[in-house]
Amino acid sequence: MSGTLSPIDKAKFVAAKRAVDYVEDGMKVGLGTGSTAAWMVKCLGERIRDDGLRITGVATSTRTAELAQKVGVPVVSLDEAKWLDLTIDGADEYDHNLNLIKGGGGALLMEKIVATASDELIVIADLSKQVEALGAFPLPVEVIPFGWQTTKALVEETLVNLDVLGRTSALRMNGATPYVTDEGNFILDLHLKRIGNPRQLALVMNQIPGVVENGLFIDICDVVVIGHGDGSVEVRDINNGAVEHEKIDVPETDNLFVDIAD
Numbered sequence: 164m165s166g167t168l169s170p171i172d173k174a175k176f177v178a179a180k181r182a183v184d185y186v187e188d189g190m191k192v193g194l195g196t197g198s199t200a201a202w203m204v205k206c207l208g209e210r211i212r213d214d215g216l217r218i219t220g221v222a223t224s225t226r227t228a229e230l231a232q233k234v235g236v237p238v239v240s241l242d243e244a245k246w247l248d249l250t251i252d253g254a255d256e257y258d259h260n261l262n263l264i265k266g267g268g269g270a271l272l273m274e275k276i277v278a279t280a281s282d283e284l285i286v287i288a289d290l291s292k293q294v295e296a297l298g299a300f301p302l303p304v305e306v307i308p309f310g311w312q313t314t315k316a317l318v319e320e321t322l323v324n325l326d327v328l329g330r331t332s333a334l335r336m337n338g339a340t341p342y343v344t345d346e347g348n349f350i351l352d353l354h355l356k357r358i359g360n361p362r363q364l365a366l367v368m369n370q371i372p373g374v375v376e377n378g379l380f381i382d383i384c385d386v387v388v389i390g391h392g393d394g395s396v397e398v399r400d401i402n403n404g405a406v407e408h409e410k411i412d413v414p415e416t417d418n419l420f421v422d423i424a425d
């Protein structure tokens with residue numbers, strides 16, 4: 164593929180490119196999933212190819228593992244890596260505390276395990292992911308297939324007990340059949356509108372038998388790199404409150420990755 168990057172792709176690209184600056188030689192790096200994370204994997208591949216950067220990656224999905232292999236980013240399992248220096252991943256929503264909703268791409272379970280096994284989680288996003296309160300994006304909840312309808316009923320009952328707005332849930336589909344995660348599970352998408360107490364909801368959801376994990380990432384994200392369509396980025400660090408603005412060099416075309424396009 165060759166052409167000019169669209170504003171949204173430019174925003175994702177500059178966020179990814181800036182985030183990759185955090186990666187140093189010898190690091191073990193968690194590789195997120197999604198369209199923004201795919202730019203990051205390609206940027207890492209470029210640094211490995213052009214600068215001789217040596218890193219070990221841990222992928223959060225088979226999709227990402229395949230892309231990493233294609234662009235020359237070495238990947239090992241999390242059990243081989245054991246602990247990671249940092250993870251770079253996208254998000255479906257982030258709030259001002261850098262709490263997140265993730266899992267729109269269906270990889271929330273591996274993403275949460277990998278992010279939690281990292282010293283730092285850097286989220287890369289465009290401004291459309293920023294919200295006052297989490298919940299406009301449907302909250303993904305991964306459930307085991309056995310008895311999923313019972314689990315769904317329990318989830319909905321719990322939402323009523325917690326007085327959460329919305330309260331409907333839908334089994335994620337892939338055409339005519341349920342969407343199946345890399346770990347062989349199903350996903351319920353909870354349509355909640357606004358989550359008043361995300362911390363409480365995250366804890367309570369995971370107490371329901373059949374629920375494997377939910378897409379609320381609370382107190383896990385350290386830094387968000389927000390890309391804009393004009394090629395600028397904003398970096399917000401929750402640990403020291405720092406906010407930086409920078410302009411990133413964007414190629415006139417996307418030829419940069421023509422040989423490693425996904």
Ligand SMILES: O=C(CO)[C@H](O)[C@H](O)COP(=O)(O)O
Nearest residue numbers: 197198199253266267268270
């Ligand atoms: O959580 C995720 C996958 O499970 C993604 O990071 C999230 O859906 C954002 O994806 P994109 O960068 O394509 O908007």
